[in-house]
Amino acid sequence: MNEFKAKVYQTALTQLKQKEALLTEERKNIIESILEEEKNSAGDKYETGRETMTQDLVNIEGQLKQGKLDIEELYRLQTIKETPPSVQEGALIKLGNDWFLIAISIGQVKVDDTKVFLLSKNSPLGELLIGKKKKDQVNFRGKMHLIEELV
Template identity: 35%
Template sequence: MNKSEILQIIQGRLSEKIATLERMISETRASNNETKSSMGDKYETSREMVQQEINNLQVQLNENIQAGNSLKTLNTNLHQKIGLGSLVQTDKGFFYIAVSLGDITFNGKKIFVISTESPLGKALNGKKKEEEFSLNNLKQKILKIW
């Protein structure tokens, strides 16, 4: 498994999310300007709801930008113990410890990209090859670490 190539896929997916959020913020702001022709309390309520939506999108955008910045510091060298930047194969699947992003496909294999703060990320942290761990009453064995 080439962790550098996987990291590029993750960075690309994150860049797509950032671009989508930026577009959504821009479109929502534009729609907010269009509603100004309404009158009275309805206008103020609608405007406030749109502003809340913009704020929510901005929070998501900031989180994704921060995640992108943290990816730049990831170590793609081989790991002996699981931590940030580790690619892990268990008997249940592949996991890349980086940022919370969901799953990607690499060389026909599904890899779940998870953060160190996720329950699984916490359960894996510090473990070594051949160790077992349990999460939600599901036992898993660590087969390989990159």
């Protein structure tokens, strides 16, 4: 695997794991707050506060579940070692001046002062890129973009 591509995967995985750790801590704090509320409160105010915290907890647990799926998907795609003949999941593409990794939609990571955008194959740009080859052009948002690199 290309060294830069390996760094992109490692940076993305590190970022996802950091987010997971923050969400886990936040989840723990909410659970502690719910338990504390049970000891100290009664009445409508208690019910409203507890409901809000419960909704927050459900939201965080959903984010944690998605984060675990994203990490698993990145590990799966990282096992693809050879350069693909055309754009597919796991491909790193230089489109004009921008780098894109077709993987999961988590936005931008910075690797060696280079911005790399992680996007899903099902995103609008991802769908345009799938199946294209190096030196092909794609029309995205009214502009033509050349695939300069495919790793």
